[in-house]
Amino acid sequence: MTLLGTLVDHVGDVVRVTVGAVVAAWRGDPRDQPGESVGDWRWWPLDGLPQGLFECSAQILTSWRGDLPRIDHPPAHFTPFAEGPSLPARPVGAG
Numbered sequence: 001m002t003l004l005g006t007l008v009d010h011v012g013d014v015v016r017v018t019v020g021a022v023v024a025a026w027r028g029d030p031r032d033q034p035g036e037s038v039g040d041w042r043w044w045p046l047d048g049l050p051q052g053l054f055e056c057s058a059q060i061l062t063s064w065r066g067d068l069p070r071i072d073h074p075p076a077h078f079t080p081f082a083e084g085p086s087l088p089a090r091p092v093g094a095g
Contacts, residue, residue, distance in 0.1 A: 007059050009076035020060035 004020040030041035044050060046068060049061070058073035063080075 003081050004060065004064050005078055005080035007056065007063065007076050007078045009055070009059065009074060011055075011074075016056065018056040018060060020064060022064065 002022045002024070004022060007016075007018040007020060009016050009018075030043060032041055046061075046065065049068070049071065053061070053071065053073075055073050058071045059076045059078070061068060062071055062073065063078040
C-alpha cells in the first residue's frame, strides 16, 4: 500500500480529513458488513468508474490521477505525502 496524501474539505459545518492510498495487491472481494454505515463496496476499473462516487473517493481519485475521465466533485485541498508528477500539492477543483 502506498499512502498518497491528505484531503481536506467542508460539508456544511463539518470539516472532513481523508487519507488516500493505492493498494497494489489484495485477496478477496470487498463486501458490505452488517451494521456498517458505508455500503456498496465494489472494485471498478479506472476507465469504468460509475457516476455518483462518494465525494471523498472522487476527490482522491482526481488528486492521484488527473488523467481520469471527468469526475465531478466539490473542491478540496490535497496535500501529498511525497511530491511527484501524479501527486500535486494544490486544491482539487470540481471536475
